[in-house]
Amino acid sequence: MRIETVEDIHALLDGYATAAALGAAMELGLFWRLADGPRPAQDIARELGISFNRCQNWLQLLVKLGLLAQDDTGYAPSTLARQTVLDVFSRDTWAFLALSNRQGAPVLYDLAERITRPGSTWENVQLKPPDYYHQIRTDPRYAERFTRMIYEIHVPLAAILADMLDLTGVEKMLDLGGGSGVISHALLRKNPGLTSLIVDNENVCAVGREIARENNLADRVSYLGADFVTDELPAGFDLALLCDVGRQDAGIYAKIQAALNPGGRLVIVDKLSADEDTAVPSRVVWALLGSLDSPADTGGFRTVDSTVSYLQQAGFREITVRALPDRDQLRWNKDWTVIEASK
Numbered sequence: 001m002r003i004e005t006v007e008d009i010h011a012l013l014d015g016y017a018t019a020a021a022l023g024a025a026m027e028l029g030l031f032w033r034l035a036d037g038p039r040p041a042q043d044i045a046r047e048l049g050i051s052f053n054r055c056q057n058w059l060q061l062l063v064k065l066g067l068l069a070q071d072d073t074g075y076a077p078s079t080l081a082r083q084t085v086l087d088v089f090s091r092d093t094w095a096f097l098a099l100s101n102r103q104g105a106p107v108l109y110d111l112a113e114r115i116t117r118p119g120s121t122w123e124n125v126q127l128k129p130p131d132y133y134h135q136i137r138t139d140p141r142y143a144e145r146f147t148r149m150i151y152e153i154h155v156p157l158a159a160i161l162a163d164m165l166d167l168t169g170v171e172k173m174l175d176l177g178g179g180s181g182v183i184s185h186a187l188l189r190k191n192p193g194l195t196s197l198i199v200d201n202e203n204v205c206a207v208g209r210e211i212a213r214e215n216n217l218a219d220r221v222s223y224l225g226a227d228f229v230t231d232e233l234p235a236g237f238d239l240a241l242l243c244d245v246g247r248q249d250a251g252i253y254a255k256i257q258a259a260l261n262p263g264g265r266l267v268i269v270d271k272l273s274a275d276e277d278t279a280v281p282s283r284v285v286w287a288l289l290g291s292l293d294s295p296a297d298t299g300g301f302r303t304v305d306s307t308v309s310y311l312q313q314a315g316f317r318e319i320t321v322r323a324l325p326d327r328d329q330l331r332w333n334k335d336w337t338v339i340e341a342s343k
Contacts, residue, residue, distance in 0.1 A: 019101070021061045026098035031067070031077045032091045038074040089152050096149045103130040107292050121292040129293050136201055143203035151180035151211055153332045154244075158186035160325060161269065164338065167191045167239065174199070174237040174259055176228045177245040181208045181221055183269075184241075188220050196221045197237075199228045228252075233259040243269040248307070253314035260343045266316060268339040269324070273301035280335040307339055316341035 003009060011018070025031060028048055033039075045055035059075050062068040067085070069078040077086060085094060107121050107129065114121050122129045135142045161183060167173075171193055175184045178198035188194050198208060202225025212218045224234075229252060240256045242248060248268070256266055271280045279287035279301055287301070308319055324336035 018061065018065060019105075021058055022065065022067070023098035023102050024058070025062060025067070026085075026094040027102075029091050029095065030062075031081055031085050034068075034076050035086060038069075038071060038076040040074040044075065090148075092145060093149045093152045096145045100130070100132075104289055107289065115292075120294065136203055140203050140206070143201070144207045147180045147204050147207040148211070151182045154180075154182045155186075156328060156330070156333050157269075157324075157336070158183045160327060160333065161243075161338075162186040162190040164322075164324065165267065167194060170194060170238040170265075172237045172239075173197070174233070174240040174256075176233075176240060176242050176256070178241065178243070179204050179208065180211050181217075181223070183243050184221055185212070185215055185217055188217055194220070197224060197234065198222070199224045199226050199233070201225065201227075228255075235259045236261060238264050240264070240266045241269070242266070245270070246302075248302070248310065250310040250313035253310055253316065257314055257316065257343050262343060264343045266311070266341045266343075268307060268341075269336055270302065270307075270339075271335045272304045272307060272337045274303065276301050276303060276306070282331045282334045304337060304339070311339070311341045316343065318342040 003012070030044075030048075033044070033047070041056045041059055042052060044050075044059065045052045048055065050058070059068060059070075063070050063075070067078055067081040068075045089097075106125060106127055109125070111121075114124055117124055120129075132146070136146055137143075165187065167187060167190075170191065173184065173187065173194060173196040175181065175196050175198040177200055178184055178196075179200050181196070181198050184196035184198055188196060198205065198221065200208070200223070205223035205225045208223050209218070212221050212223075229247060233255060235258065237260055240260060242256075253266070260266070271283055273280050304321055308321070311319055319339065319341045322338045322340075324333075324338055326334050
């Protein structure tokens with residue numbers, strides 16, 4: 001939020017409590033439990049195993065936030081909650097997002113005391129930051145929740161890209177780090193002659209295959225469980241896609257170029273900063289959390305200039321840079337840059 005009044009300042013200072021209250025509502029599925037009509041606090045407390053006094057105060061705070069409505073029969077999601085929560089993402093996607101925020105919260109406790117200390121703030125409190133990649137590799141259930149969450153939140157981005165990219169003449173696409181396949185799926189629907197191979201962690205690929213079947217696209221998209229950075233890539237593709245992947249350099253780009261047919265294209269979609277020390281606005285919170293873990297890092301954010309330089313070093317040509325249109329002001333869809341380069 002952007003601060004405009006003194007009350008906004010007070011609201012942010014209350015943020016620990018309000019964020020925790022909202023996160024608990026997401027993880028416990030409160031809005032979905034009440035979606036069919038008002039229920040009294042006693043019933044909610046009993047169902048969730050919360051003391052009545054504690055539950056009542058929690059519900060009242062959510063009323064104050066405008067997310068619950070209260071009448072003589074009990075509590076129900078407000079119109080605002082239906083528009084911004086229930087009608088946006090599924091229950092499990094919101095629960096996963098809330099869980100991720102909660103897992104990262106300990107590093108922010110007592111920040112005024114810890115921000116000046118050298119070393120990792122996590123190590124200072126004898127904790128370890130969440131290792132999402134490790135969880136994805138080792139926990140199939142976590143990988144499923146993560147992959148389906150990413151699919152949901154990236155559907156609008158995929159639709160914008162499908163409208164923006166001209167894939168005339170493209171028959172075979174290589175989607176590197178493509179996860180669920182959400183971008184590929186949108187491009188496949190837009191381009192009937194297109195097929196796609198998605199390369200990602202095997203646990204993620206297993207979920208992607210399920211999602212492809214659910215969307216009747218299993219005959220046009222396939223999944224390869226591999227690490228595109230370290231493993232060999234198949235060849236013979238007209239287009240390669242790197243969307244929100246992050247780890248890239250001249251060596252990786254050269255490897256991708258070898259997988260492309262003559263005249264093939266590489267499309268990069270990422271949130272690229274104006275300079276190496278400044279995060280894009282929609283990722284400032286993530287940047288702060290990262291610096292609390294690694295305070296000695298000097299930013300190192302990827303920029304348009306560094307990406308173009310790496311592409312040139314790898315031998316790509318006809319490089320174009322465009323900003324992705326922002327249609328809805330949601331953080332998931334803001335600050336994206338699209339770079340295209342030809343072999």
